[in-house]
Every structure is written in C-alpha cells, then in structure tokens.
Amino acid sequence: MLKPKHEHEVSYIGGGCPPIETKDGWLLIYHGVHDTVKGYVYTACAALLDLEDPLKEISRLPYALFKPEFNWELKGEVNNVCFPTGTVLIEDTLYIYYGAADEQIACASVSISELLDELLLYKKKI
Numbered sequence: 001m002l003k004p005k006h007e008h009e010v011s012y013i014g015g016g017c018p019p020i021e022t023k024d025g026w027l028l029i030y031h032g033v034h035d036t037v038k039g040y041v042y043t044a045c046a047a048l049l050d051l052e053d054p055l056k057e058i059s060r061l062p063y064a065l066f067k068p069e070f071n072w073e074l075k076g077e078v079n080n081v082c083f084p085t086g087t088v089l090i091e092d093t094l095y096i097y098y099g100a101a102d103e104q105i106a107c108a109s110v111s112i113s114e115l116l117d118e119l120l121l122y123k124k125k126i
Contacts, residue, residue: 001049001054001055001057002028002030002047002057002060004032005060006032006060006061006062006063007034008032008034008041008043008045008063008064008067009032009033009034009043009045010032010034010035011033011034011035011040012032012033013030013031013032013033013045014030014031014032014033015030015031016028016029016030016031016044016045016083016084016085017029017030017084017085017086017087017096018086018087019049019054020087020089020094020112021051022048022112022116024048024058024116024119024120025048025049025050025051025058025059026048026049026050026051026054027046027047027048027112027115027116027119028046028047028048028049029044029045029046029065029084029087029096030044030045030046030047030084031043031044031045031082031083031084032045032064038079038080039079039080040078040080041067041068041080042068042078042080042081042082042083043064043065043066043067043068043082044064044065044066044067044082044083044084044096044098044108045060045061045064045065046060046061046065046115046119047059047060047061047119048060048116048119048120057124058119058123058124059119059120059121059122059123059124060119060122061118061119061122062122065096065110065115066082066096066108067082068080068081068082068100068101070100072100072101072103072104072106073100073101073104073106074101075101076100076101076102076103076104077101077102077103078101078102079101080101081099081100081101081102082098082099082100082106083098083099083100083102084096084097084098085097085098085099089112092111092112092113093109093110093111093112094109094110094111094112094115095107095108095109096108096109096110
C-alpha cells in the first residue's frame with residue numbers, strides 16, 4: 001500500500017498494527033526500515049489513509065514516530081528494533097505495543113488527537 005518515501009523507511013516498509021478508524025481516515029502504525037552501515041534500523045511510523053479507499057494516502061509523517069533509543073531497543077537478538085504490533089485506545093491516549101530488539105515487549109503512548117493533527121500538517125496535495 002505504501003512505498004518507501006522518507007529516510008527512516010528508505011529500505012522498505014512493512015506491516016504493523018491493525019488500522020484504526022478515525023474521523024480523519026484510517027490511522028496506520030507500521031514499521032519502516034533503513035539499512036545503515038551498522039545494519040538495519042526498524043522504526044515505528046504513522047500514516048493516514050482514506051476511509052473510503054485505503055489505497056489513497058492522505059498523509060504520512062516525514063519522520064519516525066519513534067525509533068530505537070534505549071539500550072533494550074538497541075541491543076538484543078536483532079539490534080536497533082522498534083517493531084509496532086498492536087494498539088489500545090483509551091480516551092485520547094493511543095498505546096502502541098512493540099517488539100524491542102526482538103527480545104522485549106514495550107509500550108509507547110501518544111495523544112491520538114495530537115498525532116492526527118500532526119499528520120494533517122503533512123497532508124498530500126491532490
């Protein structure tokens with residue numbers, strides 16, 4: 001559905017969390033990969049897709065939503081991994097569960113309304 005566009009996803013894009021229906025479109029939390037001299041770096045990414053035609057991209061963050069920073073994300077079975085796999089939405093807080101260095105399970109959170117506002121700043125021109 002999405003082709004690599006930004007540096008943090010330049011090597012390839014892969015699956016992530018099930019899409020979340022919002023008033024602005026389908027919120028997609030996925031993983032992007034960048035091949036560096038030190039190996040692959042897996043990051044969590046966000047995009048917004050059209051509700052009626054999810055093949056149409058409305059917006060995509062030009063930077064990673066979050067990336068490996070902590071030791072338990074940087075070193076493990078596979079180094080440099082933040083691989084989002086599931087979400088829970090409670091009121092305005094989106095909890096994103098992810099694999100960290102293929103050895104740990106972690107959770108990050110963000111205000112979904114702020115994330116949608118941020119995504120809409122990068123809305124594609126039609």
